[in-house]
Amino acid sequence: MMVCEAPDKSDRLGLITISGYKAGINCYVVFPNGTAPYQVSIRWLIDNWQLWVWPNGDVNEVEIHQPLNAFEIE
Numbered sequence: 001m002m003v004c005e006a007p008d009k010s011d012r013l014g015l016i017t018i019s020g021y022k023a024g025i026n027c028y029v030v031f032p033n034g035t036a037p038y039q040v041s042i043r044w045l046i047d048n049w050q051l052w053v054w055p056n057g058d059v060n061e062v063e064i065h066q067p068l069n070a071f072e073i074e
Helices: 042-053
Strands: 002-005 013-016 027-030
């Protein structure tokens, strides 16, 4: 998953799948209005992982990566 701009142009962010058969096709989730425009903190993601991202997932198994440089994208 990668943090992305929400497709509804609401100044919110969401998550999009970046691997597998449906990579880049659909926004997986759009974060709620309570998050600041174009901002989501790592702390917010950790605290809200099971509610907004993956209810059955263990947040302790998640890796957070800093924004990618264009040269890092394969």
